[in-house]
Amino acid sequence: MLIKTRLPLMMILLSLIPLFLLSFLIYRHTSKVLITNSKVNILQTTNAYSSALAAVIDGQRREVNSSKESLGIINVLSNRSRNKDDSFYHSKEVLNLNKSLKENKDNFPEIQHSLVIDLNGNVIASSEENALKFNVIDREYFKDSIKGKTFISNTLISKASNKLIVVVSSPVKDLDDNIIGVYANAIYIDYFQKFILNIKNGDTGYAYIVDKDGNIIAHPDSKKIGKKSENTKLIDILRNIKDSNKVYDGLDVYTYDNKDKLMGYKTIPELKWTFVFTKNIAEVNEPAYGELKIIMSVAAFIFILSVFISIFASRSITKPIGYLINVMNKARKGDLNSLCEYKSNDELGMLTGNYNNMIKKLNNSYEELSAVYEELSATEEELRSQYDELIENKEALEVSECRYKEVLNGINDALWEYDVNTGRFFASDKWYDITGYQTEHYNILKLIEKAVFPKCKKKLYDDIKKHINLKTPWFETEVKINAGDGKIKWILNKGKVIKDDDGRILKYSGIISDVTVKKKAELRVKQLAYxxxxxxxxxxxxxxxxxxxxxxxxxxxxxxxxxxxxxxxxxxxxxxxxxxxxxxxxxxxxxxxxxxxxxxxxxxxxxxxxxxxxxxxxxxxxxxxxxxxxxxxxxxxxxxxxxxxxxxxxxxxxxxxxxxxxxxxxxxxxxxxxxxxxxxxxxxxxxxxxxxEMSKGLNRYIQIEKILRSSIHNNEIYLCYQPQVELKTGKIIGTEALIRIESKEAGFVSPGEFIPVAEKSGLIIQIGEWVMKTAFKQNKEWIKKGYGEKRISVNVSSIQLKQSNFVESVKKCIEETGISPELVEIEITESVLMESLETNVEILKQLRSFGVRTSLDDFGTGYSSLNYLRIMPIDTLKIDKSFIDDIHFNRKQEAIVDGIVNIAHNLEIEIVVEGVETREQLNILKQKGCNIIQGYIFSKPVTAENIDEIIKKTILF
CATH class of the missing domain: 3.30.70.270 (Reverse transcriptase/Diguanylate cyclase domain)
Structure with a gap:
């Protein structure tokens, strides 16, 4: 391998090994941290929702215990002990009880039917007529309740509706504390199904509920309800727990449908149920894959830079060697007047000087030989007169010949000559070094037959024939030989034919060179290239x-x-x-x-x-x-x-x-x-x-990115504002700035479509800065118009937060627009905050120290960890619209909102509820003590010109 190739390769390897070792260590550390955070989130999600499930079941238990005291059930059961006839079912008090049970059931959509049962297991009153006179003495819930327990059953098939239900039952006692019957509510299994359908995390996270035997009670796939769980790891856990009354929870890994999954589980001992939350490990590991791409990109850039530096350094070292080789090649072809012009005080400069001196001496020797030849061409008398002088020059000629031999031995080529008439073959000493054959032991033609490979032999003879026929000025062929030492070598043979005046061939003469290294390098380059x-x-x-x-x-x-x-x-x-x-x-x-x-x-x-x-x-x-x-x-x-x-x-x-x-x-x-x-x-x-069709999504992405790049310049981007109203006073206390795009090319583009493109392309940084300046400037204009000081909220993305100068950028926008920092509120979503919790918490602290308010948006839709609220430096917590949509009839949603509001108030965090659209929602939120409302009930997001009239109003309701 040539020095100019070997040198840069060594330099590249010396930089490559530590570079990729460092990249591996960085990736290993960061991926471990990201994956650990994802696992903690899954465990916290499991604990939160299992607690919510337990609270829901406890509410059903309380409802049964309160209803049996208030619906006149005790009187009916007491009279049943005195009247065993069928006429009892048609008595006024039983009919009134049936009506009360039906009215009570209508207030609770999750209840399929309510039952009043006597000590013989006969249903004597029910919210459904077809359940009357059924006998349930064989049911476990009846047996346990007769013993004095409030009981919650496993899933069973209703005798009345033939559907899956769970029964909550409680004993009914008379004034003397004697058990006189049982009151029971049959709960639709769909009630628990709706509970777990709202539990999601990422793209693959979902929850389900199983009983102590591993039978599925609720699952996003309704076809699995009532069937045995296919999660063998969970079945082993349930088998170990058995009938223990302790709470078991934890994380474990299992495989389902050829996918590795991570599950969090927690038992509810009083129900013998287990709540399970599961998520694909591939999604858990996804943040680590993104980190790997960044690390490898940086490593690749540094590696490419080292390649260019190595090549430049190698060329500066090997360039003088190239000059010297070029001059030596000219000397090999007979040009002894060309000297190497490279001059330097280094080793290569000394080598060049010695070579130039040797060539000059060799050239002088050739001139001396020419002079002698002219003298020999003189007359006989001149020869005799110069005889003595020739004797004197003999020694000089011998010196010249020695020098000539030294030059031949100093180069890597061998000279050869073949006399056609005598068959004599002559070659310099280098012949043996190159071929491994002594010329005196072989006839040259037989040696060619013995040593040269057949394909190369044909090419050798063809090239000589072309030269003989005057088609080429000389012959030149690379041949592959079996050398005398057993090795395979490549030889470059170059020569000419010497003819007499009649055109008859007298001799062949030329040189051979060992090009094995060059040939192997060419083959290696070809192999590497293809x-x-x-x-x-x-x-x-x-x-x-x-x-x-x-x-x-x-x-x-x-x-x-x-x-x-x-x-x-x-x-x-x-x-x-x-x-x-x-x-x-x-x-x-x-x-x-x-x-x-x-x-x-x-x-x-x-x-x-x-x-x-x-x-x-x-x-x-x-x-x-x-x-x-x-x-x-x-x-x-x-x-x-x-x-x-x-x-x-x-x-x-x-x-x-x-x-x-x-x-x-x-x-x-x-x-x-x-x-x-x-x-x-x-x-x-x-x-x-x-x-x-596959390319359409890509084309749409390119179109939106093009629109984004020119949207500010073309005035296609604008802001809408949605008022935020204080519930206590009915006054507008601020607005949220929301970005919109109306393109001449594509019309209205949804934020859900263009914001991901802006984040991926990095344009969100430029657009985000424009949004802040525009919103702050508009808020300042409203203050000048006399509308009063109101807050302005601006959303920021994770890409903006990752900019090292983000805090300075916010300060600059505030200073340039002249707005008070206390009127500025920066909103980030829960998922964005958790991407790099420690770093983002520090950024929020810096903003608050400057006077800027901070708000956590879409709370409850991401990590949903109430524990993090202790360390988050936030002023406002925004409850997502998904928790409000059915709050007036969904008790679970209402309970979750209650919990968030109470915790936020205890932590002195202000609550803003988004997406409020109806008067019923507004009244419920007002009762719960929510601070601020934002939604269509007051105004949809509108432009600055259209919101002026709304802001002018003192009170909206």
Missing amino acids: FDTLTGLPNRTNFIDQLDNEVRNYERDKKMGAVLFVDLDDFKRVNDSLGHDEGDKLLKTIGNEFFHTIDEKNTVCRFGGDEFLILLRDVSGKDEIIDIVNNLIDIFNNGFEFNKKRAFITCSIGICMFPKDGKNNNSILKNADTAMYKAKETGKNRYEFYDG
């Missing part, structure tokens, strides 16, 4: 060259081909669990399986990382492609074994047919990649053919 070093498969460059050729031919010949884009699903998990060495082995094994699965006419390529490309040539249609793809997916069915460890992995495949779905390399690869990501989105371990 083949993957790990798997030996064609690389991306090789694949694109082949694809380009196929695309041109297929469009011309009306044929059809396809490109398969294969991505290994969750390959990082293999590297993390088995190590990167085993991961490399797995890639080699998969590449080898792909290679042997497809036909020889097709090409398998490693595209990079855990991605492969497969080029299918001349396919008949989709059916043929599907058969090939299914064979590829089948490779992964049984997993792969390494060092007695088995790795299970799947792949997602995107398919682009050409020229139908792509006319050139870029479009074909892009469309295949798009189809592959579609396969991943729809569940992984599958394939998808490219469809033009």
Whole structure:
């Protein structure tokens, strides 16, 4: 390997190893922290909602105990002991009780029916006629209640409705404290189903409830209700708990539907029920994957920078060597007048000077020989007169010859000459060093037959013939030989034919050079340029060259081909669990399986990382492609074994047919990649053919990003304001600024559509600063108009918070607009705050120290951890609209709002309720002591011009 190649490679390796070691350590630490936070959140969610479930059940128990005292049930049961006839069922007091039970049941939509049961198990009164005279003496809830217990049953099928119910029952006692019967409420199992349907976390988090035997009581998939849970890990936990009255909770990992999941669980001892919250581990780990991308991007940038620096340093060192080699090549061709012009005081400068001196002496010797030759051409008398002088010059000639030999021995080439007439072959000493053969032991023609490889031999003779026929000025051929020492070498043979005046060949003369190192380097460069070093498969460059050729031919010949884009699903998990060495082995094994699965006419390529490309040539249609793809997916069915460890992995495949779905390399690869990501989105371990519809989402993203980039300049972006009203006084105390876009090109664009694009593209920073300046300036204008000092709330995203100068940017906007900091409120969502809790808490503290108010938006929809409220430096807590929509008839929602309001008031945090639309909602929130209301009941978000009239009003209600 040449110095100019070896030197930069060594420099690059010296920087690469510590760089990637440091990147790995940083990633390992940050991913551990992020994943731990996600697990804590799951456990807290489980504890919060299991407590809420216990509270709901306790409410049902209290309802049964209070109703049995207030509905006249004791009198009816007391009279039953004296009247056993059927006429009792038609008595006035029983009919009145039936009516009271029905009215009471109508007040509680979760109750299917209410029952009054005598000591013989006969239903003597009910909210439903078809339940009368049923006998429930065999029911567990009746047996336990007769013993004096308030009982909550497991799920059972109602005799009255034939539907799944849970029964809450309590004994009824007379004035002497004797048990005279049982009062029971049958609760729809759907009541618990609605409870768990509102519990979500991220994209894959959901909850369900099981009884002590593992039977599912409530589940987002209603088909599973009443069936045994398929979570074997949970069944083992329930088996260990048995009938214990202790509270068990914790986290555990299990696999369901080929997905690894993390579950939090907590038991409710008095019910023998267990509340379970589960979430895909892939989503739990998702924040760590994002961190990895950032770390690898920075590492790649530093690595590329080191490559450029290494190449520059190498060239500055090896450039003088190149000058010297160039001059030596000229000397080898006979030009002894060319000298190396490089001058320096370093070692290369000294070498150049010595070489120039040697060439000058050799040139002088040639001139002396020329002079002697002219003298020899003189007359006989001149020769005799100069005889003595020739004797004197003999020694000088010998010195010159020695110098000539020294030069020959100093170069790496061997001179040779072959006399056609005598068959004599002469070669310099370097011949043996290069070929390993002594010339005196072989006839040169026989040596060529023995040593030169057949293909090279034919090329050697063809090149000599072309020169003899005057087609080339000399002959020059690279030949492969079996050297005398047993090694295989590459030799460069260059020479000319010497002819007499009649054109007859007298001699062949030339030089040979050992070019083995150069030839190996060329082959290595070719291998590196066109083949993957790990798997030996064609690389991306090789694949694109082949694809380009196929695309041109297929469009011309009306044929059809396809490109398969294969991505290994969750390959990082293999590297993390088995190590990167085993991961490399797995890639080699998969590449080898792909290679042997497809036909020889097709090409398998490693595209990079855990991605492969497969080029299918001349396919008949989709059916043929599907058969090939299914064979590829089948490779992964049984997993792969390494060092007695088995790795299970799947792949997602995107398919682009050409020229139908792509006319050139870029479009074909892009469309295949798009189809592959579609396969991943729809569940992984599958394939998808490219469809033009797949590109529409990408095109929409590009259109919105284009609109965003010009929205401020084109006045397509504007703010709407929604008033915030103090419940106690009915006065407007502030407004929230909400961003809107009305594009000439695309019309109205929803914030839910353009804000994610703005965050991904980084434009949210510029737009966010514009929003703050515009909102603050507008609020200042309202103050100047005499509307009074009112707060202005502005939402910020996680991208803005991550800017190192965010706090300074807020201060700058306040100072430039002249607004008082106390009138500014910065809103962040719960999920944004938790992305980097410690850092974001510090930012909020800095804002508050400047006088700016802080608000936590969408509370209850994200992490929902009341524990974090202790450390969060916030002034306002905003309850999300989803908790308000059905508050007037959903007791659970009402209970949650009660809890949030009480905790916030105890922590001296102001409450703002969003999304209030009806008078019923307003009255309930007023009773609960909520501070501020925001919603359509007062005004929808409107522009600054339209909100003027609303702000002028002193009191809105």
